[in-house]
Amino acid sequence: MDVRNGMGLRPLGTSAAEFEQDLLSNLYYRRGTTVESASTQDAYETLALTVRDRLAERRVRTAAAHYAANPRWVYYLSAEYLLGKQLEQNMLYSGTDRIARVAMKQLGLDPDEVEGLDIEPGLGNGGLGRLAACLLDAMATLDIPAVGYGIRYDLGIFKQAFKDGAQVEKPDDWTYQGNPWEFPAPDDQQTVFFYGHTERDENGRTQWIPGEIVLGEPSHMLVPGHGTDTVNIVRLWRARGSESSFDLSRFSAGQYAEAVDEAVHAENISKVLYPDDSTELGRELRLKQQYFLVSCSLRDIIRRFRLRNTDWAEFPKKTVIQLNDTHPTLAIPELMRLLVDEEGLGWDLAWALTKQTFAYTCHTLLPEALETWPVHMFERLLPRHLEIVYEINERFLAEVRDRFPGDVDRLRRMSIIQEEPERRVRMANLAVVGTQAVNGVAELHSQLLAETTLRDFADLWPTKFHNVTNGISPRRFIKLANPTLSSLITEGLGSDAWINDLDQLTGLERLTGDAAFREKWRAVKRANKVRLGLGDPDSLTDVMIKRFHEYKRQQLNLLHIITLYQRIKASPGRAYAPRTVLFAGKAAPAYHAAKHIIRLINAVAAVIDADPAVSPYLKVVFPPNYNVTLGSLIIPAADLSEQISLAGKEASGTGNMKLALNGALTIGTLDGANIEIRDRVGADNFFLFGLDTPAALELRHGGAYQPRAFYEQDEELRSALDAILDGKFLGVGREVAESLLGRDEYLTLADYRSYIDCQEQVEKAWADTEQWTTSSILNTARSGFFSADRTVRDYAAGIWHVSPVQVTR
Structure with a gap:
């Protein structure tokens, strides 16, 4: 018996063969079945227990060290x-990600099928x-x-x-x-x-x-x-x-x-x-x-x-x-x-x-x-x-x-x-x-x-x-979520030490002038879009993933979509940059205003999808049940990160950090951590629009804000809201439009024109492929500050x- 630190622990194997033996032992003695009769669920549970055993051994030593100290x-x-999901992360952290897959294949198991059962x-x-x-x-x-x-x-x-x-x-x-x-x-x-x-x-x-x-x-x-x-x-x-x-x-x-x-x-x-x-x-x-x-x-x-x-x-x-x-x-x-x-x-x-x-x-x-x-x-x-x-x-x-x-x-x-x-x-x-x-x-x-x-x-x-x-885990949100980009970063930096020291990403800046590296960067992004399965992987992938709340202003993004739709309908001969707009997020069950916005988004998506004059250029998708797993597919595929809450309302945001870390450019207001992201990635690599906090407070001072005035003065805004009020999107969304015209608590109409103009800047920037790629690389390179490791050090x-x-x- 190997006695380590006086605890008498049996050593757990570090080779694929030893892992396979431990896997079989757990299958026999803890699941009570054999390889021949095991279900895929048996295989998953056994794999999880075998990985867990290795972490449990470390847990015993951790508890002993903490007790002594x-x-x-x-x-x-x-x-x-x-x-x-825990399996993929725990395999990475226990160092069994490679040997576990080898052992499963040796036993005739499909690693992807087994890992797919993780909840x-x-x-x-x-x-x-x-x-x-x-x-x-x-x-x-x-x-x-x-x-x-x-x-x-x-x-x-x-x-x-x-x-x-x-x-x-x-x-x-x-x-x-x-x-x-x-x-x-x-x-x-x-x-x-x-x-x-x-x-x-x-x-x-x-x-x-x-x-x-x-x-x-x-x-x-x-x-x-x-x-x-x-x-x-x-x-x-x-x-x-x-x-x-x-x-x-x-x-x-x-x-x-x-x-x-x-x-x-x-x-x-x-x-x-x-x-x-x-x-x-x-x-x-x-x-x-x-x-x-x-x-x-x-x-x-x-x-x-x-x-x-x-x-x-x-x-x-x-x-x-x-x-x-x-x-x-x-x-x-x-x-x-x-x-x-x-x-x-x-x-x-x-x-x-x-x-x-x-x-x-x-x-x-x-x-x-x-x-x-x-x-x-x-x-x-x-x-x-x-x-x-x-x-x-x-x-x-x-x-x-x-x-x-x-x-x-x-x-x-x-x-x-x-x-x-x-x-x-x-x-x-x-x-x-x-x-x-x-x-x-x-x-x-x-x-x-x-x-x-x-x-x-x-x-x-x-x-x-x-x-x-706030900060985010680089292990979860780039190493695991975006393995192809992680491999490219490691190749570019010459080491994978950046995973635990995210400041090392600054070394990518010197590679922005390397045409071959830029080409690989674009290939990774395109492959992630194919993996997500949105349709056209060459379209601008415009992403808004977050809990639904009026202050986060999914309705502002929706007004832009309707404006684009109406522009394409009015000028069908113009060349438009194809854009795929993706929403994901949940509304609280009793939050009816947010649920009305969700229903209107789906109605607009259905109308656009059914219109052959528009659908080649504009697509709106809303996959249900947003969670970490779905986010880990969406975030690596994003080109544009929508962070458009009213200035002074968002505490921080962490989705904005995850998207920037994975090379998405942000369109956003001066709100929450957007400010720090813009300061670090550079104003040239961030699309800024909208009122700042003092201006928003001033506009609302004494209840003087009149949203209808913006509606009357802006023809495109009026046309977009009228389309909703007139029931042109399956008769859905009147509550959303009336709320915006009646109170517009989060100044959506006041920021509409600035947002539309900024989206035009996005479209022009997207047309310059090489410059967009450079900005994408710089977003990743300059996101090291937003590691949760730094956050914890500060605490x-x-x-x-x-x-x-x-x-x-």
Whole structure:
């Protein structure tokens, strides 16, 4: 037996033959079948387990190194993780990508067919969840001790389909055939309370007497680093009914549904990501989800702390908890409850420890998007927590009064409790008050947070506010998503070290003058378009992939499409550059305005496709159910990246970074991380249009904006909107046009002409093939800053104050 670090671990093979033997062993002893009788699903599960074994061995050594070092840990709390498929990434990170395919072929298995069965975990939806996944990847790659905490949703967000062009939501039963990447740990269950009331015990300590008890059952998935032996974990909680939740007497009486009602009620907590909040019950379920996540996670964090520590004064020295948006903000009063009610600490000490432990990432600038909860719901569901929030707020407002005496308006704005028009708990205010650091996710976003959205708090605590610009994983979004471009980059740079040091991409700049390299670059892009299967691989591939929201302005892109359509119809003899416009993304089930935009896009696409005078030059496609897997096909094929949100509304964006990294040129406003992308790739390699943030604020000042005036003054805009109003696109979209003419909250009509003119610049630039290729290469070469590795280094140095722990063999 090979004894390594005293752990007595059997060595796992590094050759194809040894991998094949391990594969057969797992097939026999863990799947209980043979090569001759194994299904493709058996082969997939066995392959996954064999790859997982190699990561699990590294995980054992990682845990041992972390236990010995007793470091400060990063605990990342997030409502969602958009991880993407695991098999291909885990094979790359475990160094088995080549030998696994050889071993499968030796056993008569088709590697592509087997790998095609890998599923995408339904744990996230949009940029928030993908950022969380990228940061976990980067933390492991940089050897930072970390655990991600989340909820193990049974059905994820939803599968998107279209019926008559309208979005239809279907369940995403992603674990129907199991999840081989998951390690269940039912023995580590946590108990979570809801409802009930509070009482004082004989010692004067407050006790929460719950009205409902739910169990949190954990499992974890491995998060390996690339080019290192570190393997961290993401721990996921699944809600279970308590032992008494099954009523045997009712079942025996034939009341089968009633017998399991309590268990079903409990398990609904982890059933679906972001349940529809258009009803009171839906909103309450969301609040229950949030508390369930933080209650389970904090108890687990405390358990981990106590493995090596006993002094509570050491807690913030060993623990930093990052709140990914306001969803986990209940962790602040929950930690206070645990410290004061269960551990017996005094309020002042508990509050000092709490504030030193937490940090908060704010992901929005929209005041209406800052999360709040009705006090009556909060009190009914979490009675003890409301008492704690009231106490936090009272002490905080006393501090504000001392600093700004007589400023009643400031007190009203800063209070954690909103009084009018309804009493609500302001979660963003609580998140700022209860943390040691607050950060935005792009330079403009962080500036506007401090100057507008959270200005009062920045006045009080200016040093608490930071900027950490988002980043993306180069392993996932270029190495795996775009293997042909990765190979070309490695060929051009002479090494693949750039994968973990993205700044090395600057070496590509010297190759922009190499005609042969430019030709190879174009060939890679064209091959990626063929792989995507859009039709004409020589057309300009114009991509807008993101969650549907009015501020992101998919409707502006749509108006441009209609304008192009009408221009082609009016002047059929003109030579037009063929363009394929691709949309992808989901709208929240209750977000009807966004769903109207989706239906109109599909209607316009159908009309254009059916028109032989237009379809050779213009094509609109909308593949359903956008996720990491689909994005990994679209992003490498994109020529033009649509980042057209109203300036001052997008926090950062990460899709813009992925597209630029893969050589797409951006058309965009000065919003979010677009500003930093433009600064780095160069203004000549970026198509800028539209109002900037001050101009947008000025236009809307005092409600003076009149969208109809832009409609009346611009003939092409008027014609495009009239076509919708007149029902020329299958009678669909009147709601979209009327909304734009009536309120146009995000200044779509004000930016229309600038956007149309900028798109004409795009068309002219596209005609110069060599210059476009040079700009494409420069976008990739200058995108190194947007690595998630850099993002994590910024967090580690400026907010977390953590150091790496090396894992030795």
